Amino acid sequence: MSVLYDMYSPTLFGIVLQIVKIEETAEDILQEAFIKIWNSFDKYDTSKGRLFTWMINICRNQAIDTIRSKQHRVGNKTQDITANERAFFSADALKPEHIGVREMVDNLSPEQKMVIDLMYFKGLTQSEIAEEFNIPLGTVKTRARSAVKVLSSFFKGRA
Known part of the structure; x- marks a missing residue:
């Protein structure tokens, strides 16, 4: 430990x-x-x-x-x-x-970046994002899923 x-x-x-x-x-x-x-x-x-x-x-x-x-x-x-x-x-x-996460997030589209910033750096749920920004929940989920795919490709490139 x-x-x-x-x-x-x-x-x-x-x-x-x-x-x-x-x-x-x-x-x-x-x-x-x-x-x-x-x-x-x-x-x-x-x-x-x-x-x-x-x-x-x-x-x-x-x-x-x-x-x-x-x-x-x-x-x-x-x-x-x-x-x-x-x-x-x-x-x-x-x-x-310091570990490069922010730089990777900065490479996302503005919509994806907003969702990831709010979810992972601010701690909001997808439902809270949808409600606060008046975006359909399905749209928030799609943006999050596509952002994770993009970020995943960055991490695979670093491995």
Whole structure:
């Protein structure tokens, strides 16, 4: 576990911090995610993808679950704005841009990029995107699916 933590925690922390924007919350989420990773390690299937990708998904889902929770939303309303700004602009925070994800997303069509940004970097569901932007849910799903296909080809090219 310590080897996994040493290898992946800086990048995973950056991804979680990008979602929650508060350093202390990101630290708690990362700890919870690593416990979940350790406890469900037997469920990891190498045929479905890389270990790092599996770990990113667990961390990302943990972060999204946290920001959607009522407790977080109520606590966040009373959070000092300067603390949010410090977390967001922290010089040593590793963000997804550092592993090339942002550059790959920037290569998508504007419609695909918007959906991916809202889903993966802001944590919105496809239904929430459809409702907020007055787009049919099927259109959002199609854009997300086609974006994933494009991104998949980028990842295959890097492997």
